[in-house]
Amino acid sequence: MTKVGSLHPLRGGAVFPAIFEYRRVASVDEALSALADGGGDARVLAGGQSLIPAMRYRLAQPAVLVDINPIGGLSYLKEDSGALKIGALTRHADIEFSKLVRDKYPMMADVAYVVADPIVRNRGTLCGAIAHNDPAADWTAAALAARASVVATSAKGSRTIAIDDFLVDSFSNALQPGELVTEVVWPTPDARTRGAYVKVERKVGDFATVAVAGRLTLDAQGNVAGAGIGLCAVGATALRAKNAEKTLAGGPPTDERIAAAAEAAAKESDPAEDTRGSVDFKRDLVRVLVARALTTARDRIKGSKS
Numbered sequence: 001m002t003k004v005g006s007l008h009p010l011r012g013g014a015v016f017p018a019i020f021e022y023r024r025v026a027s028v029d030e031a032l033s034a035l036a037d038g039g040g041d042a043r044v045l046a047g048g049q050s051l052i053p054a055m056r057y058r059l060a061q062p063a064v065l066v067d068i069n070p071i072g073g074l075s076y077l078k079e080d081s082g083a084l085k086i087g088a089l090t091r092h093a094d095i096e097f098s099k100l101v102r103d104k105y106p107m108m109a110d111v112a113y114v115v116a117d118p119i120v121r122n123r124g125t126l127c128g129a130i131a132h133n134d135p136a137a138d139w140t141a142a143a144l145a146a147r148a149s150v151v152a153t154s155a156k157g158s159r160t161i162a163i164d165d166f167l168v169d170s171f172s173n174a175l176q177p178g179e180l181v182t183e184v185v186w187p188t189p190d191a192r193t194r195g196a197y198v199k200v201e202r203k204v205g206d207f208a209t210v211a212v213a214g215r216l217t218l219d220a221q222g223n224v225a226g227a228g229i230g231l232c233a234v235g236a237t238a239l240r241a242k243n244a245e246k247t248l249a250g251g252p253p254t255d256e257r258i259a260a261a262a263e264a265a266a267k268e269s270d271p272a273e274d275t276r277g278s279v280d281f282k283r284d285l286v287r288v289l290v291a292r293a294l295t296t297a298r299d300r301i302k303g304s305k306s
């Protein structure tokens with residue numbers, strides 16, 4: 001056990017992060033036991049790209065930091081039982097450069113390419129981003145559209161939580177003290193299912209002003225059998241545009257029906273004014289980006305069948 005908390009000379013000896021106990025663990029069992037010891041005051045350290053800045057500004061003050069990076073076998077992308085399993089230490093860059101993802105999960109490939117910048121992508125993890133639940137996180141919106149789920153493991157065993165239930169509120173999730181996200185489960189799209197992720201950002205590497213994930217599943221007649229729409233940065237967490245999804249059901253994905261779904265999504269969004277734009281501007285971006293994401297999804301389905 002190591003106590004950490006560096007002195008800062010310009011601040012009269014005040015520490016930057018609050019004092020915390022650093023536990024470097026080498027197995028999932030060790031991690032679970034360290035998390036159980038720390039109770040509600042323990043936090044997992046994965047890529048550290050969100051947690052370390054939050055600790056630096058004392059927005060997060062965990063008493064115990066459980067560093068899972070030495071654990072072997074937690075970095076993987078593997079298909080199993082109709083889904084892609086993404087391990088707790090799989091970095092954004094692993095996804096960005098995966099041929100499997102590029103070939104079979106185009107919406108994920110879209111996302112991996114626009115999360116932050118290459119430096120952050122080399123360290124940050126998909127599981128960490130979903131656990132962190134920033135309202136402007138790219139992966140959470142895409143996970144809603146894809147109907148992904150989260151596997152939480154504790155000393156008592158594992159449970160699978162649907163992404164809709166996992167995202168509780170800004171920066172909070174459905175994990176109980178002592179639970180570790182061991183993997184995220186992402187349904188494998190069949191030949192009639194495709195998605196797309198589109199993001200507007202002020203500059204490359206920025207968090208989204210607004211971003212949208214759109215997924216369509218078509219039946220044999222070409223009608224919409226399923227739709228998923230996830231909105232990023234226009235609510236307390238990523239939002240699922242449920243009314244917009246219903247608008248699409250049952251008919252063909254024509255431009256007119258996509259436009260109606262985009263209008264419905266704009267109404268469902270709940271943006272706040274900030275330095276990235278006004279409420280009206282962001283609502284209009286939702287409308288434009290939903291139409292763009294769904295049109296791309298539709299075109300990708302056509303492309304995958306030809």
Ligand SMILES: Cc1cc2nc3c(=O)[nH]c(=O)nc-3n(C[C@H](O)[C@H](O)[C@H](O)COP(=O)(O)OP(=O)(O)OC[C@H]3O[C@@H](n4cnc5c(N)ncnc54)[C@H](O)[C@@H]3O)c2cc1C
Binds near residue numbers: 131
């Ligand atoms: C400059 C910069 C720009 C960024 N831009 C974007 C952006 O455009 N889009 C975007 O989506 N994100 C962005 N991010 C955030 C980035 O994607 C992070 O990688 C991500 O939010 C957190 O992943 P991490 O592995 O770094 O998690 P950490 O920082 O290690 O942890 C984040 C939180 O999740 C918890 N956690 C992590 N892993 C687990 C686990 N396995 N089980 C339980 N809890 C866990 C931690 O305890 C902590 O509370 C940016 C970050 C930076 C520094």
